Amino acid sequence: MSVDFNTVAKEFCTFYYQQFDSDRTQLGNLYRDQSMLTFETSQLQGAKNIVEKLVELPFQKVAHRISTLDAQPGSPSGDILVMVTGELLIDEEQNAQRYSQVFHLIPDGNSYYVFNDIFRLNYS
């Protein structure tokens, strides 16, 4: 039975944002040494550097809300590409900020890790 990439993508993003919003120090398990993160204008490589960057972001409370989530198979070898657009609520701010994010997921045993991660706030 082939893996349903839509289901994997939705489950991954749900887990990722729940973990981000509750305790982002634990996100390192989802990245590897070769993983890359572009967060706004910062570029980082490797699970350790990526988690350091995410942890030092200057907010205490954060909540992601997914607006759209679209997935495609990224290659015949089981990769999955996901694009999310959503809203970010930070600390006590009343107005959500819109963002766009891409994850390129690569299978690893029974699970997936993030190879590419690109995040941008959508300024209007």
Next chain:
Amino acid sequence: MSVDFNTVAKEFCTFYYQQFDSDRTQLGNLYRDQSMLTFETSQLQGAKNIVEKLVELPFQKVAHRISTLDAQPGSPSGDILVMVTGELLIDEEQNAQRYSQVFHLIPDGNSYYVFNDIFRLNYS
């Protein structure tokens, strides 16, 4: 000398949007049979189906403006992943619509084709 993925990504997107905005019937050369397009809620596979979808979009005049463009190597074999956020001006409308788009580019000889293409308007 290794290819500079940032340069390739910028040149590709510049060319793609110029072609889209001037004559989108010619975009088929940038896709292959295995290529996939998610355009809003529509999913298509193959250069022919993708170009048909793009051509039948209900506007005559269109202009893309790139706001942000971020690229990463998508694999050791030379793939490139690009996320664009930008603005779309359609026909005689005064207000641009914001969009997010991902391209997964795969090398093919001296050029690249689009394997994955995901496009979403950002509703606010």
